[in-house]
Amino acid sequence: MPDAAAARRHRHRYHAVPVPFDFKGGQYIVTHSDNHYSCPLPVCEKRFRRRDGIERHVLVDHGVGNDTKLFIAAPTGEHDRTPSDRL
Numbered sequence: 060m061p062d063a064a065a066a067r068r069h070r071h072r073y074h075a076v077p078v079p080f081d082f083k084g085g086q087y088i089v090t091h092s093d094n095h096y097s098c099p100l101p102v103c104e105k106r107f108r109r110r111d112g113i114e115r116h117v118l119v120d121h122g123v124g125n126d127t128k129l130f131i132a133a134p135t136g137e138h139d140r141t142p143s144d145r146l
Contacts, residue, residue, distance in 0.1 A: 067132065074133035075110065082123050089113055089129050 077089040087099035095106040096113035100121055107113040110130060117123050 070132040075130040076133055078128060078131050080123065080127050080129060082121070082127075089117070 077091070079086050079088045081087075082100070089099050090097045095108055096110060098105045098113065098116060098121075100117070103121070105116060107116060114129050117129060118125060118127070
């Protein structure tokens with residue numbers, strides 16, 4: 060039976076949603092379409108299949124700060140509750 064920490068890891072890994080981030084005076088958000096994440100910066104047209112690829116690209120290649128979050132875990136919902144909580 061998964062514990063709360065395992066549920067958080069699962070939610071972040073599989074149910075994360077993009078959030079806006081500030082960079083050089085503009086606000087950007089990663090988009091996801093056709094099974095690819097697109098770089099949100101206007102001068103870049105790179106696309107990645109995996110979320111960790113776009114995160115690494117934006118943080119390393121464009122120099123966005125390491126404390127910048129591009130994704131957050133989806134809001135809590137029914138899938139966070141353990142079977143004993145549902146009784």
